[in-house]
Amino acid sequence: MAALDDARVVFAAPVDVGWLREEDAVRQLIACLRLVKGPKAIMLGGQRDPLARHARAVDHLRRVIEEVPGAALLRTDLAAFGALAAGAAITAFGAGSRLRHIVAPGEKAEASKGFPLSPHVLFAELMDFFLGKTLADRFAAASAPVCDCAVCMGAWALDEFASNAGERPARAAAHNVAVLMEWLRTLTAIAPGLERQQWWHERCRTAVERYPLVNAQLQQPDAFKAPPQLRRWALAAPAAAPASTNGQAPAKDQRRS
Structure with missing residues (x-):
């Protein structure tokens, strides 16, 4: 090369x-x-x-x-x-x-057993994928967030992907792409460099902070758990951004978020 x-x-x-x-x-x-x-x-x-x-x-x-x-x-x-x-x-x-990763030659990728009975849905607020059935179960006694992405346009809530019936898998896939593209447009609209890195860091930190709030709303302390990688992005403050030891924003940043 x-x-x-x-x-x-x-x-x-x-x-x-x-x-x-x-x-x-x-x-x-x-x-x-x-x-x-x-x-x-x-x-x-x-x-x-x-x-x-x-x-x-x-x-x-x-x-x-x-x-x-x-x-x-x-x-x-x-x-x-x-x-x-x-x-x-x-x-x-x-x-x-x-x-979303590779495995060493000769290894078999570890995966959950069985075939999922509902599509994977990106919960934008929490920045993670969940089975549609899981979302429906978690929000069974509460109003599920209504998605306003370019595909759902406020007509679909996150608990409506509870099975693979009909158009749900295709709509879930389109929803996922729409959310990712929205993040991409927002990120790339910011000038490259420290400002862009700070936006991404604050976006991840805000998502981590939302987990206990959503769980409290559902009255289910362990309903959703922030994935380890998201937590690490939330703690990986750019060099010129004020870092914290617990992933929480300083007071002035919390007000801005």
């Missing part, structure tokens, strides 16, 4: 998430990737959610994106937006869980 020196060729870099565990490994990874000119398509390896495995993985991934020219992040999930905020050339959000 170094000999080709051709910007039309993309260097595919499958990287076990273990490389993002410690400082020395991250420095070595960055040095290796910088040897290759042109775009580098990084794909993180590990079972289920690779970035949830190590406490510093999110911080170190952001560092790799910032310090490797032409770095891209493919086959991922929330990290697609975090990478874009950090300056990635391109990213790709996997349409399904199997397309």
